[in-house]
Amino acid sequence: MKDMVLVLFTVGGGLGLFLLGMKHLSEGLQAVGGDGLRKFMGLATTNKVAGVGTGIVSTLIAQSSAIITAMLVGFVSSGMMTLSQAINVIIGANIGTTGTVWLVAFAPSPEMLGMIGLAIGGILYFFIRKEKLHNTGLAVLGIGLALLGLYFMHKGVLPIRNNDAIRVAFQKIDVNSLLDVALVAAAAMVLSAMVHSAATIAIAMTLASQGLITYETAIATLFGANIGTTITAWMAAVGGTADAKRTALAHTMSNVVGSLVLMPLALPVLVPLGKALFPNWNVATETAKGPVLYGIMAPIAVTDTIFSVLRGVLTFPVVKPFVRLIEWIIPQPENEKPHLSALKFGARLSPVIACDQALQEVSFMRDSGLDVLESVRKVIAGEAEDESVENHILHREAILDNVQREVTEFLGSVMTKRLAFDVSERARRLLRLTDELESVSDEAAAIVRVIRRLRKQKQQISEVSAGTLLAVHERVFAFAEKISPWIRSPRPLAFIDPVWAAKESSEIHEFIRTKRSLQLSRVSVDDPESPLRVLGELDIINAYERVRSYYMNIVETLVGGKIKQ
Numbered sequence: 001m002k003d004m005v006l007v008l009f010t011v012g013g014g015l016g017l018f019l020l021g022m023k024h025l026s027e028g029l030q031a032v033g034g035d036g037l038r039k040f041m042g043l044a045t046t047n048k049v050a051g052v053g054t055g056i057v058s059t060l061i062a063q064s065s066a067i068i069t070a071m072l073v074g075f076v077s078s079g080m081m082t083l084s085q086a087i088n089v090i091i092g093a094n095i096g097t098t099g100t101v102w103l104v105a106f107a108p109s110p111e112m113l114g115m116i117g118l119a120i121g122g123i124l125y126f127f128i129r130k131e132k133l134h135n136t137g138l139a140v141l142g143i144g145l146a147l148l149g150l151y152f153m154h155k156g157v158l159p160i161r162n163n164d165a166i167r168v169a170f171q172k173i174d175v176n177s178l179l180d181v182a183l184v185a186a187a188a189m190v191l192s193a194m195v196h197s198a199a200t201i202a203i204a205m206t207l208a209s210q211g212l213i214t215y216e217t218a219i220a221t222l223f224g225a226n227i228g229t230t231i232t233a234w235m236a237a238v239g240g241t242a243d244a245k246r247t248a249l250a251h252t253m254s255n256v257v258g259s260l261v262l263m264p265l266a267l268p269v270l271v272p273l274g275k276a277l278f279p280n281w282n283v284a285t286e287t288a289k290g291p292v293l294y295g296i297m298a299p300i301a302v303t304d305t306i307f308s309v310l311r312g313v314l315t316f317p318v319v320k321p322f323v324r325l326i327e328w329i330i331p332q333p334e335n336e337k338p339h340l341s342a343l344k345f346g347a348r349l350s351p352v353i354a355c356d357q358a359l360q361e362v363s364f365m366r367d368s369g370l371d372v373l374e375s376v377r378k379v380i381a382g383e384a385e386d387e388s389v390e391n392h393i394l395h396r397e398a399i400l401d402n403v404q405r406e407v408t409e410f411l412g413s414v415m416t417k418r419l420a421f422d423v424s425e426r427a428r429r430l431l432r433l434t435d436e437l438e439s440v441s442d443e444a445a446a447i448v449r450v451i452r453r454l455r456k457q458k459q460q461i462s463e464v465s466a467g468t469l470l471a472v473h474e475r476v477f478a479f480a481e482k483i484s485p486w487i488r489s490p491r492p493l494a495f496i497d498p499v500w501a502a503k504e505s506s507e508i509h510e511f512i513r514t515k516r517s518l519q520l521s522r523v524s525v526d527d528p529e530s531p532l533r534v535l536g537e538l539d540i541i542n543a544y545e546r547v548r549s550y551y552m553n554i555v556e557t558l559v560g561g562k563i564k565q
Contacts (some may be wrong), residue, residue, distance in 0.1 A: 007365025009163065010152055010153075011152070011153050011203075012279060013152055014148075014149045014150065014151070014152030014153035015149065015153060015154060015199060015203070015449075016149070017145050017146070017149030018145070018146050018149030018150060018199055018202060019199055020142075020145055020149075020324050021141075021142045021143065021144065021145030021146030021147070021148070021149055021278065022141065023144055024138050024139070024141055024142030025139050025142025025146060026051060028135050028137070028138030028139025028140070028141070028142055030376075032366030048088050048316070048319070051085050051088025051089050051091075051092065052088050052089070052091050052312065052316070053092060054088075054089055054092060054093040055068065055088065055089035055090060055091060055092020055093040055094075055095070055096060056093070056095050056096040057096065058089070058091075058092075058093065058096065059092070059093040059095075059096025059097050059099070060096045060099045068089065068093045068096075069090065069093065069230075069232055069233040069247070069251055072089055072090065072233075072247050073085045076243045076244065076247045081248065081478070083243065083246055083250065083323050083326065083327070084319050084320065084323050086247050086250065087250050087254065087315065087319050087323065088316070088319065089252060090254060090542065091254070091311075091312040091315055091316055092312070094226065094254075094255065094308045094311060094312060095305065095309055095312060097229075097308075098301070098304045098305045098308050099307075101201050101205075101300070101301045101304050102301045102305075103146075104150055104201070104202045104205055104297065104301070105297035105298050105300065105301035106297075106298070106301070107183050108562040111147070111148060111151040111384050112148075113143075113144075113147050114143075114144045114145070114146075114147035114148035114150075114151060115144065115148070116144070117140050117141065117143045117147060118141060118144035118145070118148070119144075120140050120144075121137045121138065121139070121140030121141030121142070121143070121144055122137070122141060122276070124136055124137025124140060125136070125137030125138050125140075125141055130346045131207050138308060143439075150202060151256070153202065153203065153206045155235055174213075174214055174216070174217060175214065175216040175217045175219075175220050175267070176216075176267075177267075178263065178264055178266075178267070180220070181216075181223065181263055181266050181267065182263065183192060184217055184220035184221060184224070185220055185221065185222075185223035185224035185227075185259065185263065186224055187221075188200055188204070188221035188222075188223070188224030188225045188228065189219070189224030189225070189227045189228040190224075190228065191203075191224075191225075191228065191230070191231075192224060192225040192226075192227070192228025192229050193226075193228035193231045200221060200224075200225040200228070201221060201222065201225050201300070201304065204217070204218040204221040204225075204300070205218060205297045205300050205301075208296045208297070208300065209296055209297060215271065215274070215275070215296055215299065216266075216267060216271055216305065218296070218300050218301065219266055219270060219271055219274070220266060221304055222300075222303065222304050222307055223259040223262070223307075224259075224264055226255050226258075226259060226307070226308070226311075227252070227256055227259055229253050229255075230248070230251045230252040230255055233247060233248035233251045233252070234248045234252070242330050242331065242332045242333060243332075245330050246326045246327065246330050246519075249326055249329065249330060250322070250323075253322075254311065254315045254322075255311065257314070258310070258311030258314050258315065259311070261314060262307060262310055262311065262314075266522070270303050270306065270307065271303075271398070273303070273306065274300070274302060274303040274306075275299060277299060277302055278298045278299040278302070286340075291556050293510075296313065303433055305308070319412065354410065354411070354414045354427075355411075355414070355423060355426050355427055355430060358407050358410060358427070358430045359430060361403055361406070361407050361434070362407070362433050362434055362437065362487060363487065364403065364439040365400055365403055365404070365433075365434060365438065365441075366437060366484050366487045367484075368396055368399070368437075368441065369401055369437050369440040369441060369480065370477075370480060370481065370484060370486070371396065372392075372393050372396050372397065372440070372441050372445075373440070373444060373473070373476075373477050373480060373547070374477070375389050375392055375393050375396075375444070376393060376444050376448070376473070377430050377449060377470065377473050377477070379393075379447075379448065380451075380461065380466060380469050380470060380473065380540070381449075381466065381470060382466070385403075389452070390448045390452070393441075393444050393445055393448050394445050394448060394459035394548040396441060396444075397441040397442060397444065397445035400437070400438050400441040401438060401441075403434070403438075404434045404435065404437075404438040407430070407431070407434045408431060408434065411427045411430060411431055414427055415427050415428075420421070425560075429557055429558070431558075432553075432557045433487060433554060433557055436550045436551075436553050436554050436557070437550075437554075439546070440547055440550050440551075442521070443543040443544075443546050443547050443550075444543075444547075446539070446543050447539075447540050447543050450536045450539045450540055450543075451536075451540075453536060454532075454536045457532055459532055459533045459536065460533075461533070461536075461537060462533070465533075465534075465537050468518065468519060468537075468541075469537065469541065469544075470539055471515065471542055472511070472512055472515055472544045473544065475511055475512075476508060476547050476548050476551075477506050478490045479504055479505065479508055479548060479551055480547070480551050482504075483501065483551050483555055486554075486555070486558055487554065488505070494557060496558055496559055498555060498559050498563045501552065501555045501563065502552075502563045504528075505548060505551075505552040505555075507551075508548050509545070509548065512541060512544065512545045512548070515541060516538060516541050516542075519537055519538055519541060520538070551563055
């Protein structure tokens, strides 16, 4: 009993180290090259082969197909990539994720390499302040922890061989038929959904190296492990848009169909092929604890790669009809808009794509700002025949309040994660932009409420005052129209003219001051109700002055500092 407790804790601790190591490795690599990875994945839009290649390389870089699928959910949801393009990347990601298995199979002396990784990574991470080297240290630490985890998993199962009851229990799960393959695959699928496909395969490889399970049993785990890992895409897509769910379904269906089609070939084709490629797979190496089949890991790794390639070969020629099937299963609702709060899981996996998602919402707020300002002009000019335009402004203001809250919560969950400096600054910039743009809609709604208040007081904006207000509107709206495209630009500094913005803002400020003084002069001693009317009109002018300041704040946010006016 004591030995079994020791085995469970050693293997469990090794698994924990392996998963923690893979997490740190992925986070470190993302922090070092996350933005470059996002741009590289954009190559998938060129052609189908480039999409597959992008998936392979991106997954090898990120060391996690979970991150790539979460990024794909974001890309497709935001319209940056079509579902067809995403499926091509998924094909490549399934192949690229086998790189972790190759690391497990061919890492010589994992305990020594693990300690070296911890030593080098620790120095870079704890003692080097330069950001890229610091984050590289985190990635190296992750490799070290993953390798030590493999070592402890391997060491933990050694005593099991001396326990006859456990050895017999493992022998009972031997794989001799298609049904046996299916049962082992089902168990591996559940385990992989709970942990990680690479971890599941690593456990199978460790057990096989100790002779506790057969080579055939280890191969059977591949079918289930590759299905179970698709739960990550669903966690990123749940509660999201139809496109997000379609991406997750495409990942699951491609892996399920590929596994079901290839499963009958496991025993007659894949197992003999692996043995033929590595004829010395069953030659044992004597250790202090007894013989170990280190060579069995290589054929398992190569079989996993062959299996992933064959799944891709099955899917690649039928991507277009596959997309039509997915779209038929999950139809697109009318006027559906992404909900960022539902994508927090994907955001935690990929801060870079989270910022891209948030930018989509900021763009919506930008366009809405211009829309409500134009609607305000119609109300002031008397072009609105009823209150529908006013109601539109108030409704849009309420929507933008929710969007700002959603973006704030979304980016807040992202910023709790380790971020590269440029990604962190981008997230803060997006938060500031949402605040300024939401304030624009608040002022538009405030103007509507002033007009309704005057109407309730039996007051009406005079024709002369309307001309003044429209003149102020035109100056402020032209300023907003000029600045708004800069918000969406991937390189705003290349297009912003801060000198012009500061000069124009200052001139509009002086123009509004002049109009405010002019408006005050319209208070008539002979008209006892004119002060109420003029007060309301001044409130409208003051609202436009604040709108001017919000757009100037936007310029300063984009350039990253205060601009002298």
